[in-house]
Amino acid sequence: MTAKTTLKEIAERTGVSVSTVSRIINSPDDTFARKPIRDKVWEIVRETGYTPNQSARALKRSTESPAKKPLTVTCILGRTRNFEDNPFFAQVARSVEQQALSMGCSVSKPYSVLDVSERLLLKEAGSVKADGAIVLGRFKAGMRNFFENHYKNIVYVGRNVIDADWDQVVCDGYEAGKTALRYLMELGHRRIGYIGETKDEVRYRAYADAVKECGLDDDRALVASFPQDSAGGYRGAGYLLRASVPRPTAVFCATDISAVAAIKRFSEAGIRIPEQLSVIGMDDIEIAQYVTPMLTTVSIPKVELGKVALHTLLDRINGVHRLPIKIFLPHKLLIRESTAKPKVSE
Structure with missing residues (x-):
């Protein structure tokens, strides 16, 4: 980049006002403006290496010293091909990028380790000399060496702790899962289904432990082992409809995106939510409060995960700490409309 990109130039390329671009970049929850406009703005930000005017920001934040050369950070998707497949990590990544810009850093285009060949992956990683990388979500064991060979400074973000000597920022998916199941039990549910992955998945372990420790119905037909995306949620609901007799009175979905799809499948089968079946998810993605019925979920602090x-x-990068650290952030139960007490007849 030969000349510093300005908000005005981004606005001209996007076809919106300068104030709109500014508010998109600084939106605390990434909800300002329509999604296509937000995505276009951030695409240009990454493409141009835009960084805010640090002289102006220094006046606003007198305790901060502007960097002589902006540090570049990148986000890497560990287990999904793009952010459309995983709105949870999409919001975490956006929080990372917003915080990076606010601190005078440059952000590079994120990429996934799943959708490119090893040769193209090497090219992708080498195309931008990032000072550090934030890995979003778990990844195949063989990728650890790849990350460590290409990035000196790495932070992992997720709902599961991983076996790596990296800094890790985690919201414990096991405890969040226990919270979801505890709430369903408090409502009176004993026959609870699960939709999500089962291998090395702490949310499933929370489910399995609750079944064992609390005397819930122990029926393998209640476990729908499917990917934790929209397609997996839809197929998982279909599996429960076919395999679990009697059907569960409640279902715990490992993610909100799978829960929304599951509700769609259950509704197509004529099952009323929550009158006949309660559904609870995890993450509190944007769509969770706009579906009908609004989704009860365990909120994971996505914005805070990105900032931390x-x-x-x-x-x-700056040598403030040398030993790998683990930081755990809290979760919160959000009770909405998709859960209720089971019918007495059930």
Whole structure:
């Protein structure tokens, strides 16, 4: 980039006002403006290496010193091909990028380790000399060496702790799962189904432990082992409709995106939510409060995960800490409309 990109130039390329671009970049929950416009703005930000005017920001934040050369950070998707497939990590990544810009860093285009060949992956990683990387979600064991060979400074973000000597920012999916199941039991549900992955998945372990420890119905037909995406949620609901007799009175979905799809499948089968079947998810993605009925879920602090990850990465780059650290953030139960007490007849 030969000349510093300005908000005005981004606005002209996007076809919106400068104030709109500014508000999109600084939106605390990434909800300002329509999604296509937001995505276009951030695409240009990454493409141009845009960084805010640090002289102006220094006046606003007198305790901060503007960097002589902006640090570059990148986000890497560990287990999904793109953000459309995983709105949870999409919001975490957006939080990382917003925080990076606010601190005078440059952000590069994120990429996935799943959708490119090894040769293209090497090219993708080498195309931008990032000072640090934030890995979003778990990844295949063989990828650890790839990350460590290409990035000196790495922070992992997810709902599961991983076996790596990296800094990790985690919201414990096991405890969040226990919270979801505890709430369903408090409502009176004993026959609870599960939709999600089962191998090395702490949310499934929370389900399995609850079944064992609390004397819930122990029926393998209640476990729909499917990917934790929209297609997996839809297929998982179909499996429960076919295999579980009697059907569960409640279903715990490992993610909101799978829960929304499951509700669609159950509704297509004529099952009323929550009168006949309660559904609870995890994450609190944007769509969760707009579906009908609004989804009861366990909220994972996506914005905070992104902010803490970025601060942790910069501390690592600047030598503030040397030993790998683990930071755990809390979750919160959000009771909405998709759960209710089971019918007495059930």
